[in-house]
Amino acid sequence: MKLRRHIKLTAPFSIKKALLIVGFSFMLSLAGPSFAAVSSSQTLTIDQALETAFANNPDLAAAQREIGIAQGDRQQAGLIPNPELSWEAEDTRRNSRTTTVMINQPIELGGKRGARIDVASRAQDAVGIELERKRNVLRADVIQAFYNSSTAQQRLLLARQSLELAERGLRVAQGRIKSGKSSPVEGTRAEVQLSEVRLELRRAERDEASAYQQLAQVMGAPLPAFVSVGDAGKSMPDVPKLSLLINRIGETAELRLATLQIDQREASLSLEKAQRIPDLTVSVGSQYDERERERVNVVGLSMPIPLFNRNQGNVLAAARRTDQARDLRNASELRLRTEIQTTLDQWMTANTEVASFNQTILPAAQNAVDTATRGFEMGKFNFLDVLDAQRTLISARTQYIQAIAEATDAWVRIERIFGDVDQLTRTP
Structure with a gap:
């Protein structure tokens, strides 16, 4: 009887998995080696998920294009202005006109070219740090999604176990009702409990999908190319020390980017100051007079007079943007310090709860269900005691999963700030 009940519960799930495998087989043949590696075992590990996401996530691919864009901007910033060729004629009559051909070469003064290069170079450095930050965010998103999937799997497994408990309680109640030892009301209660558990099972199946x-x-695939995910609880790192993270807060991509933005603003300010100095245009050419039949060389210099526009407005705006970048950097550091401390507190609290559930609460709740069920079979307890024990166990399992989710959320938030936390704690 027990074997038949097990087949009843698991057969639809197995058929569903088989259909998923067949339906995804063609997609996997086109998805590349990363997805093919995942499909070989049909159980996705967190390392496989990260590797696939870094190789296929379109948002990260778009962010990597910024490197080439910044290289182009840096190259353009170093170019000197093009010369200008001009031709003019005085008098339209052929026998008396004078024609002049000139080459005009602008010469930048005040270090404008060097200032442009400095701005573009710092922007290029910022792109590299921004890409690192986006990789950290993607890593955290993959971990979050992976653990959400693992938690959904656990919730579905617990729902199936709860269904077994409810079915067992219903059979015991029906047996006692037939023997005249219990009221039909207890059978109704058992059926209501079973219906509630079945609803929870359907919700768990939907949440898993x-x-x-x-x-x-987040891995960059239109459909899941896996049947299940591995046990995420084995790969969660230990909670790092607060002092370690605070001492390395300056190494975070966000704070380094905020510091570099100050340098960018200062470089932009230098460029705007250089723009106050007008450029010199050197002209060299030849003039031919048809009337005199004579050609003469022409040399000229020209420069704007900075009488009204001395770029003073842009200089003021650039100076204020520099001050703003400093304030934003200080605000980022303050926010990161607060977030790190509160996140570590959440992480340690959640880990304590998880340990308490594993060591005490869940075993005690399971033992209470077994004791109440055996006592009800022997007539020592009524079915309300069995229902109460079952609900306590289900509630404890739900809280246990919630504690794991809170610990994962704290880990992911630290990952978004620092990147690979496990590697950070191993680095002296």
Whole structure:
């Protein structure tokens, strides 16, 4: 009887998995080696998820294009102005006109070219740090989606176990009702409990499918190319020390980017100051007089007179942007310090709760269900005691999953700030 019940519960799930494998087989043949590697075992590990996301995520691919864009801007900033060729004629009559051909070469003064190069170079450095920050964010998103999928799997497994408990309680109640030892009301209660558990099972199945789809999306795939995910609890790192993270806050991509933005603003200010100095235009050419039949060389110099526009407005704006960048950097550091401390507190609290559930609460709740069920079979307890024990166990399992989710959320927030936390704690 127990074997038949097990087949009843798991057969639809197995058929669903088989259909997923067949339906995804053609897609996997086109998706490249990363997805093919995942499909070989049909159980996705967190390392495979990260590797696939870094190789296929379109947002990260678009961010990597910024490197080439910054290289082009840097190249353009170093170019000197093009010369200008001009031709003019005095008098339109052929026998008396004078024609002049000139080459005009602008010469930048005040260090404008060097200032432009400095601005473009700092922007190029900022692109590299921004790409690092986006990789950290993607890594954190993959971990979050992976753990959400693992949690959904656990919730579905617990829902199936709860269904077994409810079915067992219903059979015991029906047996006692048939023997005249219990009221039919207890059978009704058992049926209501079973219906509630079945609803929870359907919700768990829906949540698992949604979590799988979100994980596939962040990995850069239109559909999940896996049947299940590995046990995420084994790969969660230990909570790092607060002093270690605070001492390395300056190494975070966000704070380095904020510091570099100050340098960018200062370089822009230098460029605007250089723009106050007008450029010199050197002209060299030849003039031919048809009447005199004579050609003469022409040399000229020209320069704007900075009488009204001395670029004073742009200089003022650039100076204020520099001050703003300093304030934003200080605000970022203050926010990061606060977020790190509160996140570590959440992480440690959640880990304590998880340990308490594993060591005490869940075993005690499971033992209470077994004891109440055996006592009800022997007539020592009524079915309300069994229902209460079952609900306590289900509630404890739900809280346990929530504690794991809170610990994961804290880990992911630290990952977004620092990147690979495990590697950070190993680095002296």
